[in-house]
Amino acid sequence: MVYRRQPDSFAEMSDISKPLRVLLPQHFHIPRLEVRALQTAADGTRKYLFGLSDGETIESVLIPERDHRTLCVSSQVGCAQNCRFCLTATSSLRRNLTQGEILAQIRDIRRDLAAPPQLTNLVFMGMGEPLANLDNLLGALEIITDSDVGLGFANKRVTVSTAGLVPQMLEFGRRCRASLAVSLNAADNDTRSRLMPINRRYPLEVLLEACRSYPLPPGRRVTFEYILIQGITTHWKMRAGWCGCFSPSAAKST
Ligand code: SF4
Numbered sequence: 001m002v003y004r005r006q007p008d009s010f011a012e013m014s015d016i017s018k019p020l021r022v023l024l025p026q027h028f029h030i031p032r033l034e035v036r037a038l039q040t041a042a043d044g045t046r047k048y049l050f051g052l053s054d055g056e057t058i059e060s061v062l063i064p065e066r067d068h069r070t071l072c073v074s075s076q077v078g079c080a081q082n083c084r085f086c087l088t089a090t091s092s093l094r095r096n097l098t099q100g101e102i103l104a105q106i107r108d109i110r111r112d113l114a115a116p117p118q119l120t121n122l123v124f125m126g127m128g129e130p131l132a133n134l135d136n137l138l139g140a141l142e143i144i145t146d147s148d149v150g151l152g153f154a155n156k157r158v159t160v161s162t163a164g165l166v167p168q169m170l171e172f173g174r175r176c177r178a179s180l181a182v183s184l185n186a187a188d189n190d191t192r193s194r195l196m197p198i199n200r201r202y203p204l205e206v207l208l209e210a211c212r213s214y215p216l217p218p219g220r221r222v223t224f225e226y227i228l229i230q231g232i233t234t235h236w237k238m239r240a241g242w243c244g245c246f247s248p249s250a251a252k253s254t
Pocket of ligand 1: 088
């Protein structure tokens, strides 16, 4: 019950035997992330700066909604994707987060929330490209969505955002039921390649074909994200339904 009850030590776990309470700390410990800084905006959004054991830092952002909270989670220290509009890209990739470091952001912030609304939604849109750290991400998601001994988040309330790593995207769909969002940001290859170098490896036609064949659970959709940058991604007229959620069957007609 390390994730459910959030004890600070094994000694607090009165639901396990006393010999086990003595044995566990000899082999494991329950680490907490160090909060280096915490900023709260006027609308209640909280930005956490966490220090990691090797001195690196990551950010997590807690966003209040009308009746729940959403947490934006980091998956890497820095990022190798080099998207032109992104501050994280300026520090390049330093390392992947471990499974424990991904989980700890959610576990520690949820523990910090004394009053409702509850933290019910997660978006992997913080620092890093989550699908470039696929094994640790999938390991963390197993615990995040485990309703017996894990954190108990519903799969449909967990969204992983990718810049468009096509092979990892399809593998993610085969191995996980969490939701997928694709950071699109341009409607033509020239513009998208300038903004997001990953587009040179997986251009729009390849990316959209992967969206069409993505193994979605019934009733679910792939979400597209689109940043409006004046004069760069706003030179064409937006078509209703283009930006936001769409289903792979709808993609065939766009
Ligand atoms: S993938 Fe995400 S974190 Fe990485 S550079 Fe692009 S926008 Fe930034």
